[in-house]
Amino acid sequence: MNIHYRKLLPGESKIYRSIRLESLKKFPESFGADYNEALKTEKFRIEYDIENELAERFVVGAFNDGQLIGICTFVKDEYGRGNIYQMYVKEEYQGNNIGLNLIQKVIKEAYNQFKNIEIYLEVKNDNFKAFKLYEKAGFVEVDKSEQDEMDSNIMMKYSHS
Structure with missing residues (x-):
């Protein structure tokens, strides 16, 4: 495998x-969006x-010999916080640290642009x-008292200590 990581370009x-x-179709339980609704968009x-x-607002892609095989999206919100969304690696490429490398590239890119920005993500x-992947990348679970009890997601924050 010849994997490289970069921000997606306007033509992509x-x-x-x-x-x-594909991510919504194959893993509907992992995302907050619906495949059939997305098709209509x-x-x-x-x-x-x-x-x-x-x-x-940018997307980092993982490419294998020019083919997009994974994505990870970064969005700076109105509160000045960074958020990671839409983390996905094609099934046949999972288990090769591609997801970890995608997250690390997004974090590096975000820090290059926004210095000490706080970065969050949610996981079902x-x-x-x-959850284990995000821990490995340096995310820690946010104090449960700060989370909505009814929410079926776990909020995590990047800790670069």
Whole structure:
């Protein structure tokens, strides 16, 4: 495998859309979006963001010999916090640290642009594989008192200590 990681370029919004739809179809329980609803969406917000190269909203892709095999999206919110969304690696490439490398590249890119920004993500409380990956990448669970008791997600914060 010849894997490299970089931000998606404006002309790559269509390949982003394709892999995003694949992620929703194959792992519907892992994401907060619905595949059938997504199919009806003419253009995702992130597609616009990729095309316009917005600093505060970007997607890092993992490429194997030019083919997009994984994505990880970063969004700086209105509170100045960074959020990681849409972490996905094609099934046949999972287990090769591609997800970990994607997250690390997103964190590095975010810190290059926004210095000491706080970075968060959410993971479904029954997605143990993803939870372990995020821990390995340096995320720690946010104090439960700060989370909604009814929420089925676990909030995690990047700790670069």
